[in-house]
Amino acid sequence: MTVDTAPARPAAQPAPPPPAAVRRGLRPGRLGVHAFLMAVSLAFLAPLLLAVYASLRPYDETSQYGYFSLPRHLSFDYYRQAFADSGMTKYFVNTMIIAVPGVLVTLFLASFVAFALARLKMRGGIVLLMLFTAGNLLPQQVIVTPLYVVFNRIPLPYWMSDSMTMYDSYWAVVVVQIGFQLGFCVFVLANFMRTLPQEILEAAVVDGAGVWTQYWRITLPLCRPALAALGTLQFTWMYNDFLWALVFVSDGDKLPITSALNNLRGQFFTDYNLLAAGSVIVALPTIVVFLLLQRHFIAGLTLGSSKG
Numbered sequence: 001m002t003v004d005t006a007p008a009r010p011a012a013q014p015a016p017p018p019p020a021a022v023r024r025g026l027r028p029g030r031l032g033v034h035a036f037l038m039a040v041s042l043a044f045l046a047p048l049l050l051a052v053y054a055s056l057r058p059y060d061e062t063s064q065y066g067y068f069s070l071p072r073h074l075s076f077d078y079y080r081q082a083f084a085d086s087g088m089t090k091y092f093v094n095t096m097i098i099a100v101p102g103v104l105v106t107l108f109l110a111s112f113v114a115f116a117l118a119r120l121k122m123r124g125g126i127v128l129l130m131l132f133t134a135g136n137l138l139p140q141q142v143i144v145t146p147l148y149v150v151f152n153r154i155p156l157p158y159w160m161s162d163s164m165t166m167y168d169s170y171w172a173v174v175v176v177q178i179g180f181q182l183g184f185c186v187f188v189l190a191n192f193m194r195t196l197p198q199e200i201l202e203a204a205v206v207d208g209a210g211v212w213t214q215y216w217r218i219t220l221p222l223c224r225p226a227l228a229a230l231g232t233l234q235f236t237w238m239y240n241d242f243l244w245a246l247v248f249v250s251d252g253d254k255l256p257i258t259s260a261l262n263n264l265r266g267q268f269f270t271d272y273n274l275l276a277a278g279s280v281i282v283a284l285p286t287i288v289v290f291l292l293l294q295r296h297f298i299a300g301l302t303l304g305s306s307k308g
Contacts, residue, residue, distance in 0.1 A: 228296030
């Protein structure tokens with residue numbers, strides 16, 4: 001006769017209660033917050049959705065039944081007509097000539113200045129940062145006339161400007177865009193660079209890294225999320241701007257894409273469904289840029305949110 005000496009198995013333990021986060025997710029208050037956020041999101045998307053809906057319907061139908069009626073006929077004819085009648089290809093190229101160099105130069109100069117202010121411990125850095133920030137508070141309309149006079153007096157060679165001056169050239173619009181956007185980018189990047197661990201640069205200095213190496217090979221890669229977020233915002237602002245091109249460009253063939261919508265307006269009659277289709281086409285590049293940089297954009301906005 002053998003005796004079973006194996007230890008008895010412990011009784012099954014009851015399942016642990018659900019974590020607080022799960023219980024909190026079912027609370028009516030959180031459902032109300034999500035419902036509110038969805039309502040606000042739909043309110044912001046409503047104009048775009050209405051423009052897309054109107055662009056797919058013929059004008060005769062919306063004039064008879066209204067824009068909020070059920071559709072009888074949907075088609076993409078207005079998109080083909082808007083793209084052909086407005087000559088958008090030319091205006092898209094003009095906008096890229098202004099926006100792409102403007103964004104790249106702005107981010108490069110802003111990152112360079114922000115690195116000097118945040119990492120090199122310059123005297124008067126705070127005052128200089130305040131001046132950059134205060135420049136964003138200056139109304140653009142205040143300096144339209146002085147800039148118009150100055151640009152007409154700055155000579156440029158013929159290969160840079162057909163007018164032989166800075167006026168009526170892409171250079172005028174690009175320079176103004178860089179000047180007005182630089183302060184905001186310096187402010188954002190300088191505050192972001194202050195959150196980077198100082199020990200990384202100290203270790204680089206011990207290894208013999210110079211200032212340029214600290215900036216180009218160490219700091220900039222760490223600032224990629226912030227640069228992507230700023231790049232998305234800057235491209236959107238420069239792409240949608242119309243004031244500076246309207247003031248400093250007199251040649252209609254050099255105007256940006258925002259001016260192409262004026263070609264869809266008739267002298268005595270305007271087909272607003274056609275205009276809506278043109279507006280949707282104009283907005284597509286900014287949506288594509290945001291989708292491509294969405295991950296970096298969100299990371300740039302949320303960095304530092306969990307730090308004490």
